[in-house]
Amino acid sequence: MDQFYHAVLLDRDKCMGCTTCLKRCPTEAIRIRQGKAKINKEFCISCGECIRVCPHHAKISDHDRIDVIKDYEYTVALPAPSLYMQFNGLEDQSLVLKALLELGFNDVYEVSAGAELVSEMSRDYIAEHKDQIEGPFINTACPSVVRLIRIRFPDLLPNILPLKPPVEVAAEMALEQAVKKTGLPREKIGIIFITPCPSKVAYARAPLGVEKSEIDNCIAIKDVYPLLLHHMKKLAGSEDADKLMSGKIGISWGARGGEATGLLTYHNYLAADGIENVIGVLEDLEDRKFRDLDFVELNACNGGCVGGVLTVENAYIAETRLKRLRKYLPVSKQRIEEGQKEMIPLERDIEFQPVYNLGTDIKESFIRLNQLERIEKSLPGLDCGTCGAPTCRALARDIVLGEASENHCIYYLKEKLRKVSDDIDGLDLSINCSQEGSLQKVRDFLGKIKEDIASLDDGKDEYEG
Amino acid sequence: MGENIEFKYTVENGEFQRAGEASSDVKQKLKAMGVDPSIVRKVAIAMYEGEVNMVIHANGGEITVTVDPDKIKMVLDDVGPGIPDVEKAMEPGFSTADDNVRSLGFGAGMGLPNMKKNSDNINIDTTPGKGTKITMEVDLKEA
Numbered sequence: 001m002d003q004f005y006h007a008v009l010l011d012r013d014k015c016m017g018c019t020t021c022l023k024r025c026p027t028e029a030i031r032i033r034q035g036k037a038k039i040n041k042e043f044c045i046s047c048g049e050c051i052r053v054c055p056h057h058a059k060i061s062d063h064d065r066i067d068v069i070k071d072y073e074y075t076v077a078l079p080a081p082s083l084y085m086q087f088n089g090l091e092d093q094s095l096v097l098k099a100l101l102e103l104g105f106n107d108v109y110e111v112s113a114g115a116e117l118v119s120e121m122s123r124d125y126i127a128e129h130k131d132q133i134e135g136p137f138i139n140t141a142c143p144s145v146v147r148l149i150r151i152r153f154p155d156l157l158p159n160i161l162p163l164k165p166p167v168e169v170a171a172e173m174a175l176e177q178a179v180k181k182t183g184l185p186r187e188k189i190g191i192i193f194i195t196p197c198p199s200k201v202a203y204a205r206a207p208l209g210v211e212k213s214e215i216d217n218c219i220a221i222k223d224v225y226p227l228l229l230h231h232m233k234k235l236a237g238s239e240d241a242d243k244l245m246s247g248k249i250g251i252s253w254g255a256r257g258g259e260a261t262g263l264l265t266y267h268n269y270l271a272a273d274g275i276e277n278v279i280g281v282l283e284d285l286e287d288r289k290f291r292d293l294d295f296v297e298l299n300a301c302n303g304g305c306v307g308g309v310l311t312v313e314n315a316y317i318a319e320t321r322l323k324r325l326r327k328y329l330p331v332s333k334q335r336i337e338e339g340q341k342e343m344i345p346l347e348r349d350i351e352f353q354p355v356y357n358l359g360t361d362i363k364e365s366f367i368r369l370n371q372l373e374r375i376e377k378s379l380p381g382l383d384c385g386t387c388g389a390p391t392c393r394a395l396a397r398d399i400v401l402g403e404a405s406e407n408h409c410i411y412y413l414k415e416k417l418r419k420v421s422d423d424i425d426g427l428d429l430s431i432n433c434s435q436e437g438s439l440q441k442v443r444d445f446l447g448k449i450k451e452d453i454a455s456l457d458d459g460k461d462e463y464e465g
Numbered sequence: 466m467g468e469n470i471e472f473k474y475t476v477e478n479g480e481f482q483r484a485g486e487a488s489s490d491v492k493q494k495l496k497a498m499g500v501d502p503s504i505v506r507k508v509a510i511a512m513y514e515g516e517v518n519m520v521i522h523a524n525g526g527e528i529t530v531t532v533d534p535d536k537i538k539m540v541l542d543d544v545g546p547g548i549p550d551v552e553k554a555m556e557p558g559f560s561t562a563d564d565n566v567r568s569l570g571f572g573a574g575m576g577l578p579n580m581k582k583n584s585d586n587i588n589i590d591t592t593p594g595k596g597t598k599i600t601m602e603v604d605l606k607e608a
Binding site: 152154155283286287288289352354356357358359361362363365366369370372373397 | 485488494498500502503510605
């Protein structure tokens with residue numbers, strides 16, 4: 001799979017070409033071309049902000065439909081911890097697990113169980129390696145954050161805690177169990193994650209730090225929610241908490257700060273949520289502005305995973321429910337067993353992708369930066385987005401890279417129109433009807449104006465794609 | 466190879482919340498050039514410390530950053546009180562910051578030492594009562 005795969009799609013019929021997503025994309029990955037929002041896949045980190053803000057619901061997540069479970073002989077559901085927090089009044093998440101079986105899954109493996117293994121491994125890893133890096137470790141649970149670091153914060157790549165995200169650990173454990181239990185070949189077993197966000201969909205299809213993910217499909221919390229609700233009503237009262245595979249630490253990963261508190265012994269941590277806040281923290285980390293931090297937990301969504309765009313409940317209400325669910329749970333139900341330790345670390349380093357570089361080498365980049373600065377100064381600086389780029393600087397960059405022209409700027413066009421009008425005034429003065437050849441002069445002039453006006457519209461269609 | 470690129474910034478007096486705006490802007494620009502991350506970091510830290518100093522001590526001032534193909538030059542110019550004892554100010558931990566400044570997380574006495582550590586060349590031209598002009602250079606090597 002393309003390492004720049006992104007899990008956000010556009011419904012072209014619904015897209016009005018407005019500037020809402022353009023302005024809110026944290027990596028400036030969107031341009032409006034030919035009246036439609038176009039994503040630059042190299043910049044997109046699948047955070048889902050555009051899906052969240054699109055007033056026309058034209059941005060959609062590329063997750064799988066629920067009937068994908070029919071493609072396999074045996075399926076295991078991997079519920080994200082945030083799934084439990086969608087239900088009002090839920091006291092015991094085993095009801096959710098039972099409802100998943102009613103829905104047609106053959107087995108369930110809680111992602112929160114994988115999370116507890118990662119928590120334990122993180123404690124050990126940080127203790128052993130803390131002195132070997134400059135600055136704190138950064139978590140890998142949010143794939144959008146990892147993608148952001150690899151395109152924008154290369155200096156922080158060594159700080160990434162090189163452990164798999166809980167969903168991957170859960171997928172591998174679930175698969176191992178399923179093979180053991182059924183004896184079926186790999187392709188007949190479906191490991192299906194119930195995801196709060198498109199970011200995890202992008203991870204499953206094009207993982208970073210892992211050769212291939214064992215997650216076969218991702219279905220959205222919002223799609224299973226009404227179906228689960230139906231079964232949960234019927235099953236109410238038949239909970240069996242003994243079946244749970246995880247405790248407080250595991251399910252707490254579903255909301256902000258959960259991963260960090262699961263470290264137990266490390267109190268010098270920072271937990272930031274919301275993509276703009278995450279970027280702010282990464283900028284400061286890069287400048288070494290924070291001293292004495294051991295761990296940094298970053299989540300692209302407000303509130304953590306409960307704030308994912310594929311959830312149904314308000315993130316903060318979900319957080320309150322987490323507190324209630326946690327109340328009677330043991331601290332943790334998982335311990336790393338023999339042979340599991342080797343499975344948790346990432347399989348390879350995450351490499352820097354210099355997609356923001358202006359040129360292929362420093363010389364070319366230097367020349368282009370020079371051009372960019374000049375062009376930016378000539379633009380009005382309103383950052384209106386009408387040109388199809390989020391800011392004047394972004395348009396200047398596009399122009400330097402040959403992806404747009406100055407004519408995209410409506411203020412630039414206005415200026416050009418004014419010049420045409422001035423030319424007409426000039427013609428008025430220079431014509432004397434009695435003079436020989438005046439008619440020809442008028443004809444030539446009209447021809448020139450026609451060309452000028454036509455040129456105003458250039459670039460509107462040539463930079464499609 | 467084209468002319469040098471110059472960026473100018475005005476640092477406002479007492480605006481702690483804005484200290485770092487100029488260095489952050491330079492950082493983004495150097496990144497777009499594909500400058501090696503370790504060099505970007507040196508420039509960002511050296512300039513940030515200088516910027517904070519201007520806010521705290523010097524009633525603000527002007528910063529001019531020049532990028533040429535070989536190096537990045539930062540000139541921080543102020544009309545503040547000057548540095549009475551440059552040698553002492555260079556000692557790690559030496560600080561004249563008051564509690565108000567320290568409560569904001571500044572004033573650890575690492576400003577000038579950090580500027581020296583993160584630049585390949587530093588020159589401090591200061592006259593008590595007149596002002597200070599600090600010139601720092603960071604070499605640009607192809608990564």
